[in-house]
Amino acid sequence: MGDDSLFLQYLLSGITKGSIYAVVAIGFNLIYSATGVLNFAQGEFVMLGGMIAVTLCAFLPLPVAVAAAVVIVALTGCLLEILFFRKLRHHTIMHMIIITIGLSIVIQEVALHLWDEKVRSLPYFSGSEVSSIRIFGASVSPQVLWVLGTVAVVVVLLHAFLRYTLQGRAMRACSSNPDAAMLSGINISNMRTLSFGLSAALGALAGCVISPITMTHYEMGAPLAIKGFAAAILGGLGNPMASVVGGLLIGVIEAFSVSKLPAAYNDVTAFALLLLMLFVRPHGLFGSPSGESVREV
């Protein structure tokens, strides 16, 4: 194996990991954009999506199972918002963030009791465990292309939604100035519910496409949320496109760090980079230091 194809193999490996981080980071970003809240239960939406899809897959065809899982988790997201946030007297950001942390723990426990502790996974969308696509001497699982494709489609749709539809623009308005948005007749509570639903749906979709690669179990959410969070911060909060770049960047850096350093230092490299970023450019690569995309937390 030549040096070039080895380089490419590391790159593909990084893209595989990065696309997983990216797809989680997008969900983070969406709720943040609408409410200014960092939803630490985002990883749990990913887990629920995977779990429900695997369960349904036993008696439904794969695409239907995935679609049903996305709908169920989206409704769950809306329901959680209505139950835990709507009636909240003081909508301070800090309160809401702490509630999301609590929710993440509760959802994990519920999942443990609803299902069990076992690891499960969806079948590969195309090909199988052993199939791979060769690109210039390097190989990659076809499922990685599914993940990348999903990320691309989601980003484009989300961008269009936030830019060009009334609902999307209302959502952005809530983010940049909730009071002004309320005065212009936007129902902020409904917008928040919508953003939770959408973000839960995205998380569930992510949970389905990554399931064949990472496998799904009740505890998978937290580590994913941490990496997705890092990706969102690195890219700059408030911009879904930036999350994708942030995610891919972390993945690729991790992969190349393995080529030089022992694999044990994988996380160290990723988080050292994140810390450096927070010192030098706290608003992330593509966030602007002032303005709508950054809010005080």
Added chain:
Amino acid sequence: MKRLLVVLLVLSLLALPAVAQKADAKKPIKIGAIFAVTGPASFLGAPEEKTATMLAEQINADGGVLGRKIELIVKDSGGSPEKAVSFAKQLIEEEKVLAIIGPSTSGETMQIKQLCEENKMLLISCAAAEVIVNPVAKYVFKTPQKDSQAVTWIFNTMKEKGISKIAVLSSMDGFGDAGKKQILEMAKPAGIEVLASEAYDKQSTDLTDVLTKIKGTAGVQAVVNWSIVPAQSIVAKNMKQIGLNVPLFQSHGFGNRKYAEQAGAAAEGTLFPAGRLLVVDELADNHPQKALLAAYKKNYESRYKEDVSTFGGHAYDALMIVTEGIKKANAADRDKVRDAIEGLKGLVGTAGIYNFSPEDHTGLSLDAFEMLTVKDGKFAISKK
């Protein structure tokens, strides 16, 4: 009349201790269990908990031990050494159990080894790492085969296949670290050269980068992966996906059919040493373990509707060793039971045939293992 009453009262008070003592002989024998029922090591802990519960019920249904029932107190550590320590303290100080079986993982066991030794608490661990019984601690035993025996089996198989240059992967936890140390120590005397050795996070979701590094290392003839976590399936899949086509050896931690199922077609041909429980159907009828293994497999699978794993077997053996110790000592006294266990010989268990001695607290010899492989999605004995 009054005097008579007083006399009666005094008499009855005198009789109390005797009654109490009798009640004590009828009280159940408390045995503690610490298993990682949930969490990343639940592949071990969940079948262990099910097995121990099932076996305790069977023993009680058959009249218990020395006429007393067994009360199994199970604690779920979630695989966390910190929790294992606090549960061990609770079992020792509050529940005052006769013995503790478990924990499931080597990391947890090493955290409570000293604690049990200091409190003279009998511990029968279900974890595999060699360090648990080497150096020997007076009160600590373990039921799975030793790491070094697994490594010996792997190296012997490699020699048969003409493999001498390998890469080693391990998870960053107690089991992975201990196994890696064994491999690196034993490689040179066995004439095996370790060209690369990498450790990965136990929650890893993709290992193509680490395997790319191995692919880029010239001369690697086989990969050995040492872990108990789901990453075992990921390694198998990723190797095929990036086209790293050399034999994959796994540790005895691969002995749960779920791992092979998760890796699907990628697991085909994986080689790993394991006890005979997984291949009980292939055993000759006169094999000493056949009857016990077949009965355990049948009971477990009909009750829990899932495949039996070697890990559940470790809990079976642990509880059986304690009860056999009690029977041999003819008393539920911790020190007597400990001495009795050290003298158990020829005890047939799921992992092998136990012959304990003051120097050997595992009691299993090299032939407790068999080299297995995955063939058509099922475990089979690897034919030379």
